[in-house]
Each structure stands twice: as C-alpha cells, then as structure tokens.
Amino acid sequence: MKTGEVSPASIIIFGAKGDLTKRKLIPALYNLYTEDHLPSSFAIFCVDFLTVDETAYRNDLLEGIDDFSRNGKADKEKWAFFSARIFYVQGDFMKAGTYNTLKEKIKEFEEQIKQRGTRMFYFAVAPRFIEPIADALWRAKLCNRDTLDRIVVEKPFGSDLDSARKLNRYISKRFKEKQIYHIDHYLGKEMVQNIMAFRFANYVFEPLWNNKYIDHIQISVAEEVGVGKRGGYYDSSGALRDMIQNHLLQLLCIIAMDCPKEYEAEAIRDAKVRVLKNVRTWTTQQVFENVVRGQYTPGEINGMSRVGYRQEEQVAPDSTTETFVAARLFIDNERWKGVPFFLRTGKSMPRQSSVIMIQFKDSPHKIFRDDIEPNQLIISIQPELEIDLMFESKVPGLHMKLLPVEMDFMYKDAYTQSLPEAYESLLLDVLEGEATQFMRADQIEAAWKVVMPIQEAWEKYPRKQLRLYEAGTWGPSVANAILKPYAKEWFLLPSREGVKEIKEIKEIKEIKKTDKPAITAS
C-alpha cells in the first residue's frame, strides 16, 4: 500500500499542448498541490514541439483549471506558487536534443533542492511517439533509477495483441516492470476503487459472489457524446478497442476476481489477470452469436439533433467502425461457470452512465403468490456514485402484497465534499510508487486475447451484422437478444436522479397494471 510519503519530484509531461494536459493532468496536479498532497519541492516540465511563450502557456493552463477543475476557478495566490513551478520545454519528441535540454532542466531543479528526487514521465502523446520517447529517455539515462523513476503510458496500448506485445517488449527492455504505469483512468474512479473494499472488506456479499447465487452480470458504460473531434483516431479504432479492451474488461476483472492474497499491487494484478485468462474465447461463428456491434445514425439527444457517425469529421462516409458493442462473455472457472457477463458500451446514447448490475438467482423455494423480481445489486459508477440493493418488500397495507424496493447508499447524501478526480488519485499513486490501480503488461495482453477473436471476425466480415441505431437510443434493439433467457432487456441506466428514479418508473408501471394504488393492494 501507499506510504503517503512523496519525495521531491520532477513531473515531466510529453504532450504539453494536448487536451489531456490542459483538461485533466494540470487541473489534477493543481488540486493535489492545493490539498497538500504534492511534495514540498516539485517542478513540472511540459514538453512539446511548438514554440510557445512560457507565460502564455501557463495562462492557457490556468484557463484549463478554471474551466475543468472540480473545484472551479483557481486561487490567485496558490496559482502563483504552483505556476512558477511549471516550465515549458520546446522540443521534438524524435530528437535527442530535446532530452538533453530536459536533462539539464531536471538536473538544475535537483541541484536546487539538493536531492535526486522522483521523476515521473507522463506520455500524453499519440501512440506513434511512445517507443521513440521511451528509447530516448533510456538512452539519455533520464529514467534509470528503478526506485525513483517512473513512466506513465496512456491507452491505447497497441492496436491488437501483436502490437501490444511488441510495445511491451520494447518498453520492458528499457525499464523495470515496476517503473511502468499503464494508466486506465477508469481504475482511478472513486466507485471503481470502492468495489474491492465493498467485496473484500465485507462478508455479506462475498459468500454469494458465485454461480450458485448470481444469475448474470451486466456491465454498461454508456457515453452521451459522439466521437467529436476524435473521428480520425476513432475510425481506425472503434468501441471494441477504445472501450471494451480496457475499461470494460478492467471492470470485469474487479467484479469477477478472487480475493487477492493481500492488498498489494502484484497480488491484485495476479488475481485480475487470472480472470482474463479464464474468459472463454469465441470462434468466428460464435462471435456473431454472442457479440453485437452497432453504429449510430442521425438522431436527437436532449432535444439537440445529432449527426450520424458517418457524417462525423474525419470519419469515412462508408465506415464500418463500430460505435456500440454488446457482448456475452463467460468465465470458465469454478466460481463463474455458467454465469454470463454482459458487457455493453456505446456512443451517442441518451446519457452518460456507467453501471454494474449483478442479478441474483431466484430462491429455490417460493412461498409467495406474487411475481417475485430477482434481487439486483447495482453499483453505479457515474453520473451518481451509489450502491443499491433491490429487494422484494411487503407493500404497506392490509394484505401481503410484494413489490421491489431499494436499499441505497448514495455518495451525494453521505459526503458533502467534492470527490477527487480519477487523475488526481492516479497521479498521486505514481508519485508514491503505488501500482495497485494500474495495469500490468500481462493484463493488457490477456485483455487483447479476449477481444482478438471478435476483432478478427469483424475484420473478416466488415459488413456482417453491423447494426445501425439512432443517436439518442440505447443501441440496436437486437442487443437485447443476447441477454436471453437471462433478461428481456438491458438494465435501464440511471440519470443524475439515481437508481431510485428507475424503480419509481417500474412501480408506476406495476400499479397501472393492477389498476390500484399499491398501498391498498388487493
């Protein structure tokens, strides 16, 4: 576990002018600083190709904080202190000179503080720059102390199993495994981090967490946005590579993993990789039976009209890239044999909402006349953070009539403070040398092994069963078919109102059906 101690640090960001730096990394570092989590001495070196005036650059970053930080506008004094420690380093990622300049600057900082501090190199760059930067860092001996120096790599980690393997080999020849942090910001999300606590610090759900009691599990990550300005990248990637291979399979690991030997990075990642290795791989024919791909057409979301995917900027007008995936997976081990895991992600959906829904089996012995709905445990990652248990309860009144109700735990009721962003948590982890929430190379490869058969089947038959869905809908309706016979339709993802609202919708339906108010049930 993390020590909570952070030694003086140089933070180097490759891709200084990128969106990620402005929207996520600098606001996260600034919040860490204002909340006293950064070391007393630190310097942030932002590297990019363009020639930029340092003051103008800092002001641009300030704008990023003002616009995107969870805490709103920056404090003047604190920004003055913080920004004085941000340095723009102009340089071509492909040229050795860049790294010499960088080396001088880092040395200068370390001489000032009279200490060889931690060095964190963050690769906020396009995939093609990862290898050259890694190689240059290695040649320049900038990242050669394995206890102090770390590199942080953003997805995509390759575009298929082969390229991921090649990339991993390339990097691991130059750095020790413990220096390499593969970041998946989903693992930094507050609720995602809580899942392990929920599962392993409590003993009320873990005994039920297996194929004897669980009927099926749905993992949904819905995005309201379309591809936006990322059409160029996205059209060569698609939802399978962009979302399933990383975020959704990582959620699958956390939900399905065995309890690790201890709460420690290697033990946790060992447990996760075992899950991925046990996922059943589909044949080409099975892919078309178990996985649905979709692509959005023009539609409307929240009253705003949306273009279809093929009309997006930098997208081929006859593109067959999927913007929606729904997949049925099985984990062939003792715990999960026979329990389907349904994964679903899509763009241009009615709202942004990420939810894990665990549906329990029916009781083997039923004593009530009413239709009993199975218990559901709902872990809502966004927009609201909440854990809900749906259970059957007697409707208050003079007769024994049952309807589902929910027990809930909502962060917004329990905590008044604003929650740290995923990047704050993860950047601090790297500075502290805590790798629990990062993916190990073998995990990435195991995840690729899961998606490769799907990717290959779709590449072989690029137009087969590519389902269109209107922007603003929950995806192609045929995606419900793969749920059979476990469910009729996908779990309705909650809005900001939380799961309660969904239950109320259901209840109103139910009452309409019986044509009587629930309270005076027949």
Next chain:
Amino acid sequence: MKTGEVSPASIIIFGAKGDLTKRKLIPALYNLYTEDHLPSSFAIFCVDFLTVDETAYRNDLLEGIDDFSRNGKADKEKWAFFSARIFYVQGDFMKAGTYNTLKEKIKEFEEQIKQRGTRMFYFAVAPRFIEPIADALWRAKLCNRDTLDRIVVEKPFGSDLDSARKLNRYISKRFKEKQIYHIDHYLGKEMVQNIMAFRFANYVFEPLWNNKYIDHIQISVAEEVGVGKRGGYYDSSGALRDMIQNHLLQLLCIIAMDCPKEYEAEAIRDAKVRVLKNVRTWTTQQVFENVVRGQYTPGEINGMSRVGYRQEEQVAPDSTTETFVAARLFIDNERWKGVPFFLRTGKSMPRQSSVIMIQFKDSPHKIFRDDIEPNQLIISIQPELEIDLMFESKVPGLHMKLLPVEMDFMYKDAYTQSLPEAYESLLLDVLEGEATQFMRADQIEAAWKVVMPIQEAWEKYPRKQLRLYEAGTWGPSVANAILKPYAKEWFLLPSREGVKEIKEIKEIKEIKKTDKPAITAS
C-alpha cells in the same frame, strides 16, 4: 392466504368501556370501514357491565377516534354511518342473561341482512373473564359455526405454563382450533409482517442466515413509558411475562424460523413453534449467568423527571418485579448452534424503539489494514420503519481508507401514505379467517416453556441480582456483560432520525480519534 372477501359480520367486543376498545379497536374498525375493508353489512355490539346511554357511549368512542386514530379526526358523514352500527349491550359477563340479550341482537341483525354472517367475539377483558365468557358463548351456541365464528383473545395467555395449558384446554374444549385467534399486536406491525417477505422472497440474505455467517443477533424492545396506570397488573406480572414471553419471543421466531412449506397459517406456525422448542433451557444457576433483570429508579427522560418503579401507583414499595430483562438465548439446531440471541426489553428507557440487529461474522481473510467493523443488518420496527445494511466502504479520497456506511430503505422516504395500525391489519385478518399472524396454542405453551426456568429462578431468589437502573437510561450497565465476547455494548437504538443518526455519531467519534476529516484521510 386471505381471500380479500369478507362476508357480513357481527363484531362483538367484550370490554366495551375499556381503554383498548376506545383507543385501538374502534379506531381500527373505523379506519377499516372508511377504507372500504369492512363488509357492506356489519354491526358492532359492545358489551360491558356499566349502564351507559348509547348516544353518550358512541360520542365517547368518537373522542377515541379523534384522539388516537392515525388519520386524525373522524369524518362527520362517515362517522354517522359507522356509529349507527355500534350498539351498546349492558350486561354482566358472568350472567347467562347477557348472552341471551346478545343473541337476540345478533339474530335481529342477521334477519335484517337475511344471512347468517361471520361473528367475531373480541375478548378485551381482564384475564379472569376469559373462561366465563368462553363458556357462556359455548353454552349459548353463539359461536358454534367453525367456518364463520371466531374468538379473539388478548394476552396475557395465562401467567405461567400451567395456567396457559389449563386455559388452552378450557377453550379448546369449546371451540375448534381454527376459531381461536390469540392476538399479539406486535405480529400486526407493518415491519414485523415484512420480515417474512424480506427473508423468504429474496435470496440474498437467506443463504447467509445461519451460524456460518451470523455472529449474533440482538432483539430490543425499549419503552419510554413507565407502568403508568397499569401498576396493579404489572406488579404481579413483570417484563418477562409482559414482554419477553410474547412480543420478543415472537420476534425471535420470525427471525430464526426456517422457511415454511408454504405461506399458510399452519405451515408458518409449525415453523415458529419449532424454533421455540429448540431454545435451550437454563438451569437456575445458568439463569443468573445468562439473564439480567432490572428495575427502574427515579430519573429523567427528555427533561421530565420520572418516579422510580416502587413509587408508581399500585406498586408495592418493596416490589422485586422486574421492569427490564436482558437475556442470552441459544437455539440448539443445525442452523443456529452457537449463535447467541440477545433479547432485551425495558420500561422508562430513553425512547420507544424496537430493533432487530443481525451482526455478521468477519471475513475469514482480511486484506485491508484498517479496523473493519462487522456488517450489521438492522431491522427497525419503531419508531421509524427501516432496513439498513451497515458495510465497510472506501472513504472518498486519495488513499484506501475504510469506514462503515449504511445502505438504507426507509418507509418514510418510500411511502407517502400513513401506515395501517397493527390492529387494523389483525382485525381484518380475523374477519377474513386468516390466522397467519396469530399465535397457536402450542406456540404459547412453547414460549412459556422458554421463560419458566427464568421465572422460577427469580421467584426462588426474589432479590438476587435484581439490578436497579435510573429511569432514562438503557438499563443496568451489567446487561452489557452478557454480550461478551460478541459485543461490548448493546446496539444503540435509533430515534425518529433513524439509524443514519447513529452512524453519524459513530463517524464523528471515529474522525475525532484520527484527528482528521475522513475525506482527506491519511
């Protein structure tokens, strides 16, 4: 199960001038009427010794509704209709003439409606009248159709095992078992009725409901009131007879019973009686090791001073009657072997609150450094109706720190309607011939068998270990000792604010301990 059909009915209440009739029975019947649950034709005959003007009597009952009904003041028109069907029958319970008059009145009503209706005879009388009334009804052949005629008997059902047996034999010689309804109003409480639904219509808790996963169970029924005007009765009874023998042991049955074969009165009562028969009986010495009795002394509740028990009206100044009981019981069967059930009840406590707390065992494998509190499932019967699950959760923030939180289901959030009173539910049950929520004679005797060793030990040593406690406290502090090693102290019973408040109190303590706000945990 109930059919929901109620045939025309004569409702006969013995004890017309008693508190129960005015405060509970008539308001309950009135509410049943206003909410269309009474049959289209009904008549209420209220029998008592005093000579009373019928109009004055009806007005007195109206006052009872205005003061005690959950719906507040009666509606004028509805009261006019309802009260026209209430008839005062003057008569001595001990004289045959009373029953002849009654018979004529019932016949007259039945001739009017041209139907032999249901007859419900409610014994709202002192225990000494039960046998004479039963005998007279039998002799007068007033209650001789076993499909239509029912008697309702209020506790106490005897004052010990022998008298209960005698009473049961006396009654069962005159009526069929299915005609006899032993009422314990606790079984009519909304949340108590929901426990069976919660346990048996859901399959998330039942698999944990045994000695492998449950550490111990606490059942508490705390009363804020003292003995009030009931000192005469109470001083010869005490908390063991008045509360443990019925309410608390009935709650124990519902919590500990196996799933019945079907949701039907006989199957349910079979399952409950099996629980009582499996309760381990204590020797005299074991009674003093496992059961604590207490008696309240003067004190203060909510800023009001209170007299001690021995200063109450009609209580002997050297009384050794207990007003508090805390008992450790074991159920010696496969499901519960080794799991202590802690029962506690008392008068003059800080507030009225009835709660069942199920504490789960710790996980056999702990991976987090923090002190983990065991999971608790809290079923709150009053003052608020709620079900809470306390579980460990990651405190939002940049490090893995755990604290207990609660998932809750609160009736007051889920339902806007006012809940039916226990007596409404139970009276309708009797009219419908539904005996599920009533005690069978063998259950009553089995409950007496559980308490007899305690009662006998205390009678043998009337002053031994009689613990005094100040009014306004949670009972003698020595009551915590019997919890060892399962808990340090009894579960803190919630006020109207609900369990949430208790958790907040704990959390504040916790935060003070660490001297840091939870959110920026170390």
